[in-house]
Amino acid sequence: xxxxxxxEIAVFFVILLALVxxxxxxxxxxxxxxxxxxxxxxxxxxxxxYRLSGVRPDSEMTWQRYAVxxxxxxxxxxxxxYGIQRAQGWLPLNPQHLGPVSPDLALNTAxxxxxxxxxxxxxxxxxxxxxSQMLGLTVQNFLSAATGMAVLVAFIRGLTRQKVAEIxxxxxxxxxxxxxxxxxxxxxLAIALVSQGVVQSFGPAVxxxxxxxxxxxxxxxxxxxxxxxxxAASQIAIKQLGTNGGGFFGVxxxxxxxxxxxxxxxxxxxxxxxxxxxxxxTFGDLVGDTRQGWTLLASMLLVFVPLLxxxxxxxxxxxxxxxxxxxxxxxxxxxxxxxxxxxxVRFGVGASVLWSAATTAASNGSVNAMHDSFTPLGGLxxxxxMQLGEVIFGGVGSGLYGLLIFAIVAVxxxxxxxxxxxxxxxxxxxxxxxxxxxxxxLIPPTIVLAGTAFAVSFDAGxxxxxxxxxxxxxxxxxALSSAGNNNGSAFAGLGVNNVFYNSLLAIAMxxxxxxxxxxxxAIAGSLARKKQVxxxxxxxxxxxxxFVVLLAGIVVLVGALTFVPALALGPIAEHLQLLSDSAP
Amino acid sequence: xxxxxxxxxxxxxxxxxxxxxxxxxxxxxxxxxxxxxNAEGDLIRDRDGKVVGARxxxxxxxxxxxxxxxxxxxxYNGAASGASNxxxxxxxxxxxVARTLGPIVKYRGGPNKGQLVAPDIEKWFQQDRYQDxxxxxxxxxxxxxxxxxxWVKADPLNAAFVITWQEGxxxxxxxxxxxxxxxxxxxxxxxxxxxxxxxSKENPGKFPSGxxxxxxxxxxxxxxxxxxxxxxxFFDMWRQEHPDADLEQIPGDMVMASGSGxxxxxxxxxxxxxxxxxxxxxxxxxxxxxxxVRNEIQKLxxxxxxxxxxxxxxxxxxxxxxxNLALKDRYSERPLGDK
Numbered sequence: 001x002x003x004x005x006x007x008e009i010a011v012f013f014v015i016l017l018a019l020v021x022x023x024x025x026x027x028x029x030x031x032x033x034x035x036x037x038x039x040x041x042x043x044x045x046x047x048x049x050y051r052l053s054g055v056r057p058d059s060e061m062t063w064q065r066y067a068v069x070x071x072x073x074x075x076x077x078x079x080x081x082y083g084i085q086r087a088q089g090w091l092p093l094n095p096q097h098l099g100p101v102s103p104d105l106a107l108n109t110a111x112x113x114x115x116x117x118x119x120x121x122x123x124x125x126x127x128x129x130x131x132s133q134m135l136g137l138t139v140q141n142f143l144s145a146a147t148g149m150a151v152l153v154a155f156i157r158g159l160t161r162q163k164v165a166e167i168x169x170x171x172x173x174x175x176x177x178x179x180x181x182x183x184x185x186x187x188x189l190a191i192a193l194v195s196q197g198v199v200q201s202f203g204p205a206v207x208x209x210x211x212x213x214x215x216x217x218x219x220x221x222x223x224x225x226x227x228x229x230x231x232a233a234s235q236i237a238i239k240q241l242g243t244n245g246g247g248f249f250g251v252x253x254x255x256x257x258x259x260x261x262x263x264x265x266x267x268x269x270x271x272x273x274x275x276x277x278x279x280x281x282t283f284g285d286l287v288g289d290t291r292q293g294w295t296l297l298a299s300m301l302l303v304f305v306p307l308l309x310x311x312x313x314x315x316x317x318x319x320x321x322x323x324x325x326x327x328x329x330x331x332x333x334x335x336x337x338x339x340x341x342x343x344x345v346r347f348g349v350g351a352s353v354l355w356s357a358a359t360t361a362a363s364n365g366s367v368n369a370m371h372d373s374f375t376p377l378g379g380l381x382x383x384x385x386m387q388l389g390e391v392i393f394g395g396v397g398s399g400l401y402g403l404l405i406f407a408i409v410a411v412x413x414x415x416x417x418x419x420x421x422x423x424x425x426x427x428x429x430x431x432x433x434x435x436x437x438x439x440x441x442l443i444p445p446t447i448v449l450a451g452t453a454f455a456v457s458f459d460a461g462x463x464x465x466x467x468x469x470x471x472x473x474x475x476x477x478x479a480l481s482s483a484g485n486n487n488g489s490a491f492a493g494l495g496v497n498n499v500f501y502n503s504l505l506a507i508a509m510x511x512x513x514x515x516x517x518x519x520x521x522a523i524a525g526s527l528a529r530k531k532q533v534x535x536x537x538x539x540x541x542x543x544x545x546x547f548v549v550l551l552a553g554i555v556v557l558v559g560a561l562t563f564v565p566a567l568a569l570g571p572i573a574e575h576l577q578l579l580s581d582s583a584p
Numbered sequence: 585x586x587x588x589x590x591x592x593x594x595x596x597x598x599x600x601x602x603x604x605x606x607x608x609x610x611x612x613x614x615x616x617x618x619x620x621x622n623a624e625g626d627l628i629r630d631r632d633g634k635v636v637g638a639r640x641x642x643x644x645x646x647x648x649x650x651x652x653x654x655x656x657x658x659x660y661n662g663a664a665s666g667a668s669n670x671x672x673x674x675x676x677x678x679x680x681v682a683r684t685l686g687p688i689v690k691y692r693g694g695p696n697k698g699q700l701v702a703p704d705i706e707k708w709f710q711q712d713r714y715q716d717x718x719x720x721x722x723x724x725x726x727x728x729x730x731x732x733x734x735w736v737k738a739d740p741l742n743a744a745f746v747i748t749w750q751e752g753x754x755x756x757x758x759x760x761x762x763x764x765x766x767x768x769x770x771x772x773x774x775x776x777x778x779x780x781x782x783x784s785k786e787n788p789g790k791f792p793s794g795x796x797x798x799x800x801x802x803x804x805x806x807x808x809x810x811x812x813x814x815x816x817x818f819f820d821m822w823r824q825e826h827p828d829a830d831l832e833q834i835p836g837d838m839v840m841a842s843g844s845g846x847x848x849x850x851x852x853x854x855x856x857x858x859x860x861x862x863x864x865x866x867x868x869x870x871x872x873x874x875x876x877v878r879n880e881i882q883k884l885x886x887x888x889x890x891x892x893x894x895x896x897x898x899x900x901x902x903x904x905x906x907x908n909l910a911l912k913d914r915y916s917e918r919p920l921g922d923k
Contacts (some may be wrong), residue, residue, distance in 0.1 A: 004898050045602075053594035054587060068585075073592045080596065126664055134604045139596070142603045157674040162648035171591050183603060190611050197626055197640060200615040205663065206627065208635045211908060217659045219739065226663040227638040233615065234608035251665040254843030256640035260626075262892030281614075318836070319672045322681050325823060326689055327840075328833035334853035335899055341677060342667045344847045345654070345901050346892065370843045372669040393740065473673035489831070493669030578673045 005312075005336065006349020012266070012354060016273055020297065023274065024281025030180040031153050031173070031286065042179055049175055060166035063525025066154055066187030067518055069145060070172040074114050074514070078141055081110040084136040085128070094129035095204035101127060105442040108502035113140035115513035116148055116395050118239065118365055118488040119505060121497040125228045125249050130202060138235050145242030146177035148397030151517050152279065153177075155401045156286045156535055158524030162531045167524045172562050177397075181275070182242055190237035192267055199259035200233040201296055232258055240271035243395040245365030245488040253355075253368040265347055265355070265368060272358045272366070279400050287425055291543035295551075296403055300361075302552040303392045306353040307381050313378035315339050315349045320578060339378065342370030353378065356489075360385040363395035365488025366378035372467070372475065372491040376575035380567060382489065383478050388559040389444055390485045397484070398513075401520050403555070405440045407542065408523070410432060410551045414540045423539060433526060436519035444512045445562040448484035451508050452477050452566065462498035465491035470577065474570035483508040612791075628909065637905050638662075642848045645908055649865035649915075651850065651858050653904040655684070656839055658845035668772045678820065679731060686819030687812050693830040701831065702815040705822045710789040710809050714821055721791055724821060725780030732776035741794050745805040746772040746779050756782050782806070789816070828920040849901040852889045859885070866915045877915075884910055 026576055029036035039046075050057050085101040105121055112119040113136070122128060128137070150173030157167045194200050206227040206402065213223040232248035236258055239246050253259035253268055277297060284293020316338040318329030331337030336348030343352045352369035359366055360382035371382055385392060391402035408422075408429055415422030415429070422429040431526070455461030455476050465472035475494040482489055483505040490496070496505065541547065626639040637643050642653040644660045653660070657668040669676040689701050696704075714720045725732040736742050745849070749773070750757055760778045761768060772779075781791065790807035791814050797804070823829070835853040863878035870877070888907050889900040 008898075029723050049595070049598050054589040054596065055591050055595075069588050069591070072585075072588050076589075076592045077596060123664065123666075134608060135600055138604050138608070139600050143596070143599055171595060174595065178599060178603070183607065187607065187611070190607075191614055194611065194615045196621050200611050202612065206635065208627070210643045211636055211905070211912065212643075212645055212647055212650065214646055216661065225637070225641065225643060225660065227641055227689070228662060231608045231612065234611045238603075249665055250846075251667060251844045254667070255665050256642075256844060256846055256848055257638075260640050262898055277756075294807065319677075321672065321678045322836075322839070324827075325678070325685055325820065326831040326834055327681060327685075327836050328853075329836055330833075332853070333899060334856075335837065335851040337836060339840070340836045341670065341672070343840075344843050345837045345849045345851050346847075346898070348898050351898070368843070370667040370669055372671065373667065375672045379671075422811065433842060466669060467671040467674050469673060471673060474671075491669070492667070493671075547798045572854055574671065574673055581673065 002374075008266070008350055009308075009354055011310075012186055012270065016270060018207050019274060020278050024293070025276035025285060027181055027282040028277060028285035030176050031282070036180060038184060039478050042166045046175060046179055049179075050171070051172065055169070055171040055175075057169060057172045060169050062165045063154070063158075063167050063521045063528075064169050066167055066523045070151065070517065070521075071514065073170070073174070074144070074147060077140055078110045078114040081105050081113055081136040081140055083223070085109060085132050088129040088132045090563045091129065091131050092374045092524055093131035093134070093202065095202075096129070096222060098127065101132075104499045104502040105497060107152050108506045110136075111506040111509050112488065113137050113244070113246060114144055115170060115486055115509045116242070116244060116363065116398065117483060117486040117509045117513070118146035118244045119483055119490070119509060120126075120250075120488070121505075123250030124247060125205075125230075130230050133235060133248065134231060138238065141235065141238040141244040141246065142178050142182050143174065143241050143347045145182055145238075145244060145396045146174045146399075148243075149177040149181070149279070150174045150273075150397065151520060152283075152397035153286075155404060155520055155524045156283055158443055158527040159404075159427060161528045162288055163449075164528050165525065167521070167528050185241050185271075185275075186234070186237040189241060189267060189271055190233045193233045193236060196264035197255045197257070198233040198236060198264060199229055200231055201229045202231060203229050203236050205229055220297060228257065236268070237271070239366060240364065241275060241396075241441050243272065243364045243399075243491070245363075247366055250550060251370075252366050254370065256344075259368055262346055262351065265351055268366075268368075269351070269355045272355075272362050272364045273393050275396045276362050276399050279397065282402075283400060289543065292425065295543045295548055296407070298545075298548045299551040299555070300392045300403070302548060303388065303556060304357065304361050304385075307361075307385060308354065311353045311357055311378050311381035312350065314375045314381070315353050317375070321377060321581065326457055339373070339375050342373030344369065353381075356382045357385060359395075359489055360487055362393040362399060363390040363485060363487045365482065367489050367492075370492055371489060374491045376471070376474075376578055377480075378569045379474065379491070380571035380575075383481055383571065384559065384563065384567065385475070386481045386487045386489075387445070387448065388555055389441065391555055395486060398516075402440070402516075405437045405520065405523070406555050406558075407551055408437050409441065410547070410554050411540055411542065412437075412439055413554065414550065418538070420538045423533055424542060426535070427527045427530050428533060432572065433523050436523045436526075439519045440516050441558060443515050444484050446509065447508045447512050447561070448477075448480045449566060451480040451484060451504060455504060456479065456502075458500070459571045460498070461504075464495040464498070464501060466495065470570055472571040477566055477570050479505065480508060484556070486513050605710070628905070636909070639903065639905065640846075640848050642842075642846045643905055645904065647865075648861055649869065650908045650911065651855055651902070651904050652838075652863060654847050654850060654854075655680070655839065655841040656845040656847075657841050660846065662846065665846055667843050667845060668841050675728060676730070679728070680841075682820035682823070683816035684839045685834060686816040689819075689834065690832045691830060692832045701819070701822075701829070705815050705819055706810040708822050708825070709814050709818050712784075712788040714825065718788065719781075719784040720789075720818065720821065721787075722781045722784035724782075724818070725777045729777050732780055733773045736773040736776045736779075739794065741803060741805045742792070743772045745792050746775060749779055749783070750775065753782055793844075848903055848905060850904055852885065852900040852902055855885050855889075855902045856882075856906070866911065870915050880914075881911065884914070
């Protein structure tokens, strides 16, 4: 890493933090239903949507009805994506004449996009028609993100309301999230991306004759090249903003047509963390104390920044195996240095590692460099950020409700220490909330560890590995960590497009999304019924530096206790091996 | 429940209309009017209007007179982007890097400063001793059986060579079958290690390589004691035995493959490293003075190098296709000196 990368990362944090308050305030107004600026244009559209759908926006739901509406809506969306992929051969907007997607792959992709994971077992340019990408995937990019935001808002209502059973109207929350937040932001970002050279067209791929002849992967002579096309910019904008991460092309944002310039890269990586960070402010505003929101954001940064630094260090040092041979890994004003395998030179090490940390801290999962080819510790960082439960920024909405569950656990533990009934924002935390919180915290690690154990126990699971030694195990652990926390990034060498992994990972993605939302909504319903207790001398303040450290500490502790043994078998063993192999 | 179903279906339908029809369509219009060439992949046309490439997609260049792009795990296939996805500790990665370096790397210091390492690799190889044991090729094959197997699969000539060997070495093949009872009908690549072990014994200091004998147009595999195969495949083993040799440092992006396999850029450091080769070749074809041509191309490189965000966000990089088209334009169609 050189001085350029340091400047870029500093600028990144400054701009991100500067945008938190304005966007957070805007979103708070949207969810309150107060004028936000865009309502003059969009209010008629919103009303029309309610009228056509038969939704009465003022009729509110109990947590059970909220959960049923959410599940049904996501199930129907999931089936629609499955159907479109299976039928794409007969549908329009398929200039490459791609055939139907196989059943297991179509199911995996449908679950993947409906659960806001966007795990990609397929390669966009060679598997999916433009129609499948647009109708199937783009729509879920919006709606799965909106679902996460809706559940968050319902949870916040549970914290702020007293002695009521209702936590809001799911249809209204989803509609507002999409119409006022995701769609306008995507539009602005997409235009910026097109200006940088991201493709946005509906024509077929362009065949060209290259300047010189060469040989293809099979050793046959070729002098043609196919330049892919498609409506990429519109999908990329929402995949970044909605923490979706499903790329238009196979290699995601490493592809020069998906992410052509350092500026497009900067905007895309900013978009990953933008909404999750701003939602912290929205939370503070909605609970009437913005310090509560800043506290949560500070906890996230307290975990994020050190892990980012570790990743930057590991990748800048580079690969000692190659340094032996005379490869220059030193950063200078001429080259970014470090480990460049799987990275693009227009990004270099700094912007690639920043992205890898942002995309796994948030449950985005898009990549601009291949995590599989990172150094062992460089690859440990994204893996650990996912394993922490996707609460350091996390998915839009889902990250923050996840962190709020950890906050409940934090006040519970603090309460145990001093022997008082714990409370959070004036709500008593009792046995029911703790049972549900335990479910939310335990389900993803269970899925990840049991899934990994299952996969390494079968030939079909082990056969997919493409790297020898501990890195092979890391590939499997990474895949389950990604699916089991709805991230979607991969150690992409793992051969996952087969019935075994398509099914296993579909189950993991489905479970870690919807089995968490239900207990979260249950807590919201239970809290909404309680009355607010006044602050007393025994109340643990939850807006102090002490609480920032306590919360971050508990997130790290739970993650570390759960995953250190598995990490020791994968990236840590690999790191030690790399050091000993290249020792003189 | 019915109300939920109705709301679900309508909301899904309306989202499709808004987010999947209206939103991309408006963007399409903006893209096609305001940023027309960008939105279609930034195609480059020659003087006759024929498309010769896309600015953002790397093309393969292997000839000496052109700058070479970064290695691609997908052979620059625009329809299937991809990366090696090899871990840092995967020997395949180290091997690929070593093979690229062997034929081109030079001494940085010492008595041979500035000279290629390759002739020394060949001389060392011909002595056929590695780590105090004879049989370099046999040791290479048994240490890296995947590489030996890949060698057999890489070229039909290699497979044919193994098949010929099989016919004259029924004892070795029988022994292999005895050791591997689960595979009674081995394919040539299965026998790779046994083949190299026996080859190494019979041809010390040699490696089977594709050559075109004089007076013939057909390439065939023959045991050779020099050439690019030996320089590339055995550079790593040579290096292990010569850890103190002071070698030139190679810019990382020259040997490490990109994430997309289509990275259109190289660093200026990489381009500068390639400058001597490129200049020498153009000077030869255009019958010009090497130093003059080198200076010209260096200027061309400087004016083509772009530092992202005006130098704020990264190191200067060069678009390989653009610089090569500029070279072609400058030297292949006009005589030197004609500006």
